[in-house]
Amino acid sequence: MNAPSRLPGTEHWTNKGDVKLFLWNKVAGDPAKTKGTILYVPGRPDSSAMEYFARQGYDCWSVDMEGYGRSTKDRNNNAPISYGADDCYAAAQYIQKLRASTRPFLVYGISSGALRAGLFAERHPEMVDRLALDAMVWTGEGAPTLVERRKRLPEFISKNRRPINRDFVFSIFNRDHPGTAEDSVISAFADAILKLDDSVPTGTYVDMCSKLPMVNPENIKAATIVMRGQWDGIAGVDDLIEFFKRLPNPDKQFAVMPGISHASFQQKNYMLVYHILLGFFSQPAPVYRG
Numbered sequence: 400m401n402a403p404s405r406l407p408g409t410e411h412w413t414n415k416g417d418v419k420l421f422l423w424n425k426v427a428g429d430p431a432k433t434k435g436t437i438l439y440v441p442g443r444p445d446s447s448a449m450e451y452f453a454r455q456g457y458d459c460w461s462v463d464m465e466g467y468g469r470s471t472k473d474r475n476n477n478a479p480i481s482y483g484a485d486d487c488y489a490a491a492q493y494i495q496k497l498r499a500s501t502r503p504f505l506v507y508g509i510s511s512g513a514l515r516a517g518l519f520a521e522r523h524p525e526m527v528d529r530l531a532l533d534a535m536v537w538t539g540e541g542a543p544t545l546v547e548r549r550k551r552l553p554e555f556i557s558k559n560r561r562p563i564n565r566d567f568v569f570s571i572f573n574r575d576h577p578g579t580a581e582d583s584v585i586s587a588f589a590d591a592i593l594k595l596d597d598s599v600p601t602g603t604y605v606d607m608c609s610k611l612p613m614v615n616p617e618n619i620k621a622a623t624i625v626m627r628g629q630w631d632g633i634a635g636v637d638d639l640i641e642f643f644k645r646l647p648n649p650d651k652q653f654a655v656m657p658g659i660s661h662a663s664f665q666q667k668n669y670m671l672v673y674h675i676l677l678g679f680f681s682q683p684a685p686v687y688r689g
Contacts, residue, residue: 406453413493415485421469422462422490425453430498433458435528435680438494440487440508440516448507448664451673457505457680458498462490464515466560466600477559478600480613483515484522491519491526503528505680506621510534510633510661511603517614524620531676533626534634534661537642539611541635544574544661549608556605560598565589575660576630584665607633616642622650624679626672628659649688652679 411422426433437452439461449459463470464486466478476482487506495501506527508516513535520527539545555561568589572580606613625643627634636655643653654675656663663672 406450408449411493411497413489415465415489418465418471418474418486418489420462420465420471420486420489422460422493423449424458424460425449426458427453427456430458431500435505436460436494436498436500436502437505437507437680438462438487438491440483440506440512440519448669448673448676452677452680455677455681460490460494462486466602468595475559476600477602477605479602480511480514480606481518482602483511484518487515487519488523488526491523495526503621505529505531507531507533507676508535509663511607514603514606514613517619520621520623521615521618527621529680529682530619530621530623531626531679532623533663533672534628534631535614535625535639535642536607536633536635537612537614537616537638539607539635540638542633542638544632545608548604552605552608555601555608559601561601561604562598563592563596565593568592571662572660572665575632579628579630579658579660579668580662580666588662588665614642616645617647619646620648622648622682624652624654624675626654626656626663626675628656628661628663628666630658630660633661650685 406425406427409424411424413420434456436458449461453459464478464483466472491504503526506516513532516530517532520530536542569585572585623646625639627639656672658668659666
């Protein structure tokens with residue numbers, strides 16, 4: 400049996416003031432007849448999950464944050480997480496206008512992207528139906544990766560961008576529990592990133608090392624799932640459980656993903672991640688709320 404051909408993607412651009420933001424879209428069939436619109440908010444560019452979810456009937460979008468990928472990089476700032484929430488809003492406005500729809504989004508964010516997604520959901524609750532927060536950090540308690548990262552905080556504060564290379568990309572997968580991802584996948588992931596960037600903004604590191612908590616769970620009104628890899632060195636279990644307990648919407652889930660470290664979509668167990676996320680996004684609304 401032949402494998403299905405890859406869905407074509409389409410390039411889009413929108414503006415946040417004088418900032419140009421790059422968006423990428425994948426959808427199978429008529430966008431007006433999809434099951435929902437998913438806005439991915441990655442901590443790093445590119446996400447193969449778009450192909451999978453487009454084939455499940457969703458209108459899938461990702462956006463390069465300011466300072467990353469193809470979006471504007473020449474403003475004098477370190478692209479803090481708060482700016483990323485603004486980028487999400489600009490992208491969401493563009494998509495709603497393009498689709499002539501005010502249907503709220505299904506939003507997925509990973510790592511620093513989860514913080515951006517959470518802030519976006521706080522600021523614009525009317526635009527978010529269901530929110531998935533993967534590999535997120537709340538207060539930073541119980542996060543050994545952040546303990547090490549804070550030792551370099553003065554360096555990160557001193558400049559707007561930091562260099563990245565192939566060794567850095569591999570460290571994302573090997574720092575917590577080596578072996579959770581195939582080397583060939585990590586290598587392809589590195590190729591995609593380094594084709595667009597040889598440096599990234601320092602804002603996420605500064606914020607995660609010195610400004611937590613940045614997201615207030617009490618202000619998130621959307622149905623929410625908190626996803627945490629078994630070996631994640633940033634997303635502390637107790638920290639996230641406290642966050643989870645404070646979410647006001649009773650339509651909420653906490654998922655621990657076995658055999659996974661920090662970058663769940665690129666792990667050997669990625670189909671488990673897709674299954675959890677698809678179940679959450681396709682869950683019917685409750686008929687009775689009491």
